[in-house]
Amino acid sequence: MSVTLILFCKKPAPGIGKQRLAETLGTNAALRIASLLHDCALEQLRLWRGPKVLATAVAADVDGYRQCYPDIDRVLAQPAGSLGERINHIDRIMRSEGHERQIIIGSDTPEQTPARLEEAASGLERHDIFLAPATDGGVSLMATRRGWPDLGPLPWSTGELGEALARSCADSGLDVGWGHACPDVDLPSDLVRLKRSLAADRRPAQRALHALLQELI
Template sequence: MPQRSAIPPTLVLVCKRPALGHGKQRLAVSLGTQQAWRIAERLLDCALEDLVHWPGATVIAPDRTEHRDWAGARAPLSRCLAQTPGNLGERLNALDRTLRAAGQRSLVFIGSDAPALGEDDYRQVREALAEVDTVLLAARDGGVVLMASNRPWPDLAALPWSTPALGQALAAACRAAGHSLRVCGESFDIDEPADLQHALRALAEDPRPARRRLLHTLAASSAERA
């Protein structure tokens, strides 16, 4: 069983800098680059809102070294650590190694496309990390929206990222590496146009300011398409 600690785990936001033609390309195909960019900005705001309210240390990890100044300005209370080249698994492994070498013991990784994540989800993850090595929060499309561990991740490079097989493959890799593991519920992320309607329903009563702004943007986008 992992050693209990009074220190909360560190929350790591792995993100891209929203820009026209950069990120959320599956949305851009249907909505256009301008709308996809607006939605990406609002999604990032939601993840930044979670960094601000996290009870422990936080890290923002932009996808490019040249975006460190931008990331530092968006999350001034967080450590900024740029991602290294490679596929997503390789980049997560590199971030994990760097942060653990700096003394971090428990790390929670999120992206910027799961706005329904809330304090109940985060609390369950923190509580589960006191009892097991590794905690995943599943995505309804078969992926994951959150991955947390008290131990270094196994080699993630060969996993089927961005496919419905990811969640099971990641869980299997962790168990094969000897991790005790818990899947702590399910949420969703936003990759496809169909996900936007799900977000409109899920966030309808969410009072958090960044979620309200996202909801307004999604509603306006839906109205324009209609």
């Protein structure tokens, strides 16, 4: 059975996203980093072997994404609401269109590899829900074969998210499996690690990000 990869993202713009980086590096540098993080996520999506879906936070960006990336199978807008509510909404749409198995990623894990995505796809053979932790207590990806419980009340963007998400799924009778952790990028200290870890990465977007980090830090 095919597994659909869904990227939840927001097109970078000045003053939007990675503001904790902007506090230290300045608005322009933070925007350059956010733009390349966005490129890395798009590359992960476009290299996926199965159906590819992009869920943008800004409805006005839908047509632009469709024109720039015709190889992405479906581009749609996220609704208003918390991230959990938006995920529930997109999940219902995808499930109504026959996308039973889904992996969700964001745009702040450039160290995510195809092998980690395949691990999640394989995990759905054994589990209803498959999560990969982020090193800050959140999740670096989340995958399902049976849909999600109500995600609205969960503590999104906190270090308690991973445990709360797993507990909510288990309380709803869903079997939860875990994969390998992948760090995300939120703080200036993350960039030092990222510069080291991307040194041997040959993917074009990751190479561009590594070059920028060499320039900035």
